[in-house]
Amino acid sequence: MNILITSVGRRSYLVDYFKKALSGSGRVVCANMFEHAAGMYAADVAIVTPPSCDPEYIPFVVGICHKHDIGLIFSFHDLDVYILSQHADELRKAGAFPVLPRPEWGRIALDKYECTRLLSDNGFDVPWTTLDVQGALAAVAAGRIRFPLIVKARMGFGSQGLCLSNNQDELLEAYRQARKLIEETGTSSYVPCHADQGVLIQQAISGKEYCVDVVNDLEGNFSCSFMLEVHAMRAGETDMITTVDPSIAGDLPLRFSRLTRHLGIWGVDCLDDNGTLRVIDVNPRFTGDYPFHQITGANIPAALVAWANKEDPDPSWLSARTGVRAYKDLVPKCV
Numbered sequence: 001m002n003i004l005i006t007s008v009g010r011r012s013y014l015v016d017y018f019k020k021a022l023s024g025s026g027r028v029v030c031a032n033m034f035e036h037a038a039g040m041y042a043a044d045v046a047i048v049t050p051p052s053c054d055p056e057y058i059p060f061v062v063g064i065c066h067k068h069d070i071g072l073i074f075s076f077h078d079l080d081v082y083i084l085s086q087h088a089d090e091l092r093k094a095g096a097f098p099v100l101p102r103p104e105w106g107r108i109a110l111d112k113y114e115c116t117r118l119l120s121d122n123g124f125d126v127p128w129t130t131l132d133v134q135g136a137l138a139a140v141a142a143g144r145i146r147f148p149l150i151v152k153a154r155m156g157f158g159s160q161g162l163c164l165s166n167n168q169d170e171l172l173e174a175y176r177q178a179r180k181l182i183e184e185t186g187t188s189s190y191v192p193c194h195a196d197q198g199v200l201i202q203q204a205i206s207g208k209e210y211c212v213d214v215v216n217d218l219e220g221n222f223s224c225s226f227m228l229e230v231h232a233m234r235a236g237e238t239d240m241i242t243t244v245d246p247s248i249a250g251d252l253p254l255r256f257s258r259l260t261r262h263l264g265i266w267g268v269d270c271l272d273d274n275g276t277l278r279v280i281d282v283n284p285r286f287t288g289d290y291p292f293h294q295i296t297g298a299n300i301p302a303a304l305v306a307w308a309n310k311e312d313p314d315p316s317w318l319s320a321r322t323g324v325r326a327y328k329d330l331v332p333k334c335v
Helices: 014-023 038-042 057-068 078-085 088-093 103-109 112-121 134-141 170-184 254-258 290-294 300-308
Strands: 002-006 029-030 045-048 070-073 149-153 163-165 200-201 209-216 222-232 236-246 262-273 278-283 326-329
Touching: 002 057, 014 029, 014 300, 029 038, 045 103, 057 070, 057 088, 070 078, 070 222, 070 300, 078 088, 078 103, 088 290, 088 326, 103 112, 112 200, 134 163, 134 170, 134 200, 149 170, 163 170, 163 290, 170 200, 209 236, 209 254, 222 254, 222 290, 236 290, 254 262, 262 300, 290 300
Parallel strands: 002 029, 002 070, 029 045
Antiparallel strands: 149 163, 149 200, 209 222, 209 262, 222 236, 236 326, 262 278
């Protein structure tokens, strides 16, 4: 079985995990719009693609599936996940199994406002959230919320437009800058929304940040979960952590699994608000958190390969050591 990873970017470590999981029984084909990405150098086969927004992108990926006899497809980028999820049937017709969200969840996960509303409606704790800057100011005046407030792009990724506002002037300026950034980058064109509805405003929470990785099998059934406390971020990605017991999250992982019925591993970012875990983001893919679980004993790539082969994964692949502090290092390599 061959595996296709699209928008592989710099995550060469995940490419290596999948190559080891295949144990020579298949190849890892990596695709990216930029040739010189770390993940491309780690691949068995590297293919430069059109941008994911290009009309030729999906036919190009379908062609890769046919040419390289692809069995499983993963994507490591939010916008790419969304676009591929809307064309999953075409990928299946090409003989591949896309480990991607259902189309509606592909859209919901990209739309931070819609995702927050859906989670709240289903009993998950979330921060106070609005798209209306004047409504936010009115809520502050009424004492329902307080500064600081978080401003970020509704349809963003990689902390796009993220800004902390400590007073009214900072909020209005952050809102203006976020709208400008959205117009310049064009991210709202993927899931169109009115210009006045493109910026998210939330109550800031100062507690500890946790990342919960929820793993389902390839039929959407809950398998396991992992959790870590984030100590530092770099370039929008987890940089230094401590692994913790996922029981801290209570039944959140199981409830999330049952709500999404997703395939594979999704990341759920939370903040501790005086003992209440509030969900602030959902990432429907392998995230930058995952390598910390791999180096502490888990092996979800191997589990996914086993499930795809109709085999039971080794139980040890579905657990990891807790209480381990770890960080990401910069290791130069020759190409």
